[in-house]
Amino acid sequence: SYELAQPLSVSVALGQTAKITCGGNDIGSKNVHWYQQKPGQAPVVVIYRDYNRPSGIPERFFASNLGSTATLTISGAQAGDEADYYCQVWDSSTGAYVFGTGTKVTVL
Amino acid sequence: QITLKESGPTLVKPTQTLTLTCTFSGFSLSTSGVGVGWIRQPPGEALEWLAIVYWDDDKRYSPSLRSRLTITKDTSKNQVVLTMTNMNPVDTATYYCVYSWGNWFDPWGQGTLVTVSS
Numbered sequence: 001s002y003e004l005a006q007p008l009s010v011s012v013a014l015g016q017t018a019k020i021t022c023g024g025n026d027i028g029s030k031n032v033h034w035y036q037q038k039p040g041q042a043p044v045v046v047i048y049r050d051y052n053r054p055s056g057i058p059e060r061f062f063a064s065n066l067g068s069t070a071t072l073t074i075s076g077a078q079a080g081d082e083a084d085y086y087c088q089v090w091d092s093s094t095g096a097y098v099f100g101t102g103t104k105v106t107v108l
Numbered sequence: 109q110i111t112l113k114e115s116g117p118t119l120v121k122p123t124q125t126l127t128l129t130c131t132f133s134g135f136s137l138s139t140s141g142v143g144v145g146w147i148r149q150p151p152g153e154a155l156e157w158l159a160i161v162y163w164d165d166d167k168r169y170s171p172s173l174r175s176r177l178t179i180t181k182d183t184s185k186n187q188v189v190l191t192m193t194n195m196n197p198v199d200t201a202t203y204y205c206v207y208s209w210g211n212w213f214d215p216w217g218q219g220t221l222v223t224v225s226s
Contacts (some may be wrong), residue, residue, distance in 0.1 A: 001171055033212035035155075042204055042216040043155065054214065086155055090211040095168045097145070097157040097211070 002091040004100035011106045012077045020103045022070040022087030030089045032070040034063060037084045046085075047072060074105070082107050110134035112144070112205045112217035119223050120195050126222060130188040130205030137183045138163055143208040144181065144188040147216075148201040156201075160208060161188055197224045 005023040012018035022032060032050050035043035046057050050065040060075045074081055087100035116128035130144060137144060145160030159169045159179040169177050178191045192199065202221045206213035 031211060035213075037155075042219050043213075044216070045212055045214040048210070048212045048214070088155075088157075088212065094171060096171055097160070097168075099147075099155040099157060102154040 001094065001096070002089070002098050004087055004089065004098055006085075006087060006100040006103045008101075009104045009106065011108055012074070013108050014079065015076055018074040018077050018081075018105055018107075020072040020074075020085050020087075020105065022072070022100045023068055024070075024089065024098075025068065027068055027070050027089065028066045030065075030091075032063070032065045033088045034061075034072045035086045035088065036081075037086065038082075043086065077105075077107050079107050081105060110207050110215055112207060112215065114203060114205045114217045114220040116203075116220060116222065118221060119225065121226050122196055122224060124195050126190075126192045126195050126199070128190045128192075128203055128205075128220065128222075130190070130217065132186050132188070132205070132207070135207065137161075137181050137186070137188070140164075141209050145206050145208055145213065146179065146188075146190045147204045147206055147213065148199075149204070149219075150198070150201040153201075158192075158203075159190060195224045200224045 034047040036046045037043040047063040063072045085103050112132040143160045143162040146158040161167050161179045161181045176193045181188045202219040204219045205217040
């Protein structure tokens, strides 16, 4: 089955840039979506189809997807960006949806 | 505005069957391309996709849980039902109902915590 690997945690100083990676076999050939989950809340999509931001998501969230790694970047991180972040793809070979292992972002 | 809400038991015993209902509004499950799915999250753990049913009644299941899951839709009632058989304490999780159009999930329901314990 298809697997997505993320770092367990990422720390970033207030106002600096955080990068969250999502590794998977030839992930660059798939559409990657990113979710933010704050404690006690349901996840919210922050990026869909590799790099698209839904309305209401700040421009400081952007993403890329190439080769075997997709990356979510948070520039100018704010305290409110502290959350768990998950990547997700659809595996066409099985018709199944797959989530990454999740990354906890801490803003120092 | 699309909303989804999960309902069902908060406590089930081991070996029992769990039945969860997702009641939604703001869209029709007969609209081309639309799907409604289920995702769960054990306490402190990662998200796990379970199942999805599409507008044309196509159904997909997690390969690891396929034998235990059944998803159905009632378009007239705006509901999707998920059943999971042979519940085990490791199935303790928050279960989310989600809307899908385009292979991502947005929005999500608030989630419902299901505890499996005797």
